[in-house]
Amino acid sequence: MPTILRSLILGAAMLATPALATSRDTPEMRLEKMLAGRVAGKPVDCIDLSSASSSTIIDGKAIVYRVGSTLYVNTPRSYPQSLRSDDVLITRTFGSQLCSTDVVHTADRLSGFPRSPVFLGKFVPYTKPKAPAR
Structure with missing residues (x-):
């Protein structure tokens, strides 16, 4: 019986390893990875929320909205x-x-308990640069 238990624990640890590796990224690193290869544009006051396909919260830092190919x-x-x-x-x-x-x-995703309100700032668009014309 102890061998089976050890095998289960080892298997669970191996499955959890990739998840733990990504959780080690700092919020700054996560944001940097999302924006890699993109160029910041002029900040705007509003975005069309009905066109946003997703939103991602960066811990303690920012909210990233995807509108088409723009973040x-x-x-x-x-x-x-x-x-x-x-x-x-x-x-x-x-x-x-x-x-x-x-x-x-x-x-909170589990309890539904609300947290502090978050007062938004300006939205900075990040786009991939256009390929040079040949």
Whole structure:
């Protein structure tokens, strides 16, 4: 019986290893990887939320919205420390745009318990540079 238990523990540890390796990345490293090969554009006040296909929370740092091939990075004006990548992002808008004057909330994924409000900042677009014409 102890051999089976050891085998199960070893198997579980091996399965968890890739997950642990990615969780070692700092928030700055995660953001840097997402933006690799992209160029920052001029910050904008609003994005079309109905066109956003995904949003990613970078722990204590930023929210990244994907709109088409563009990534918009929003560094909140206040309470960025309450951003956690395993939380659920709750967004309430009036209309189809999400703007730098809006407030979003996060909630714990398991308990549903709300966290601090997050006051958004400007959205910085990151795009892949166009290939040079031949």
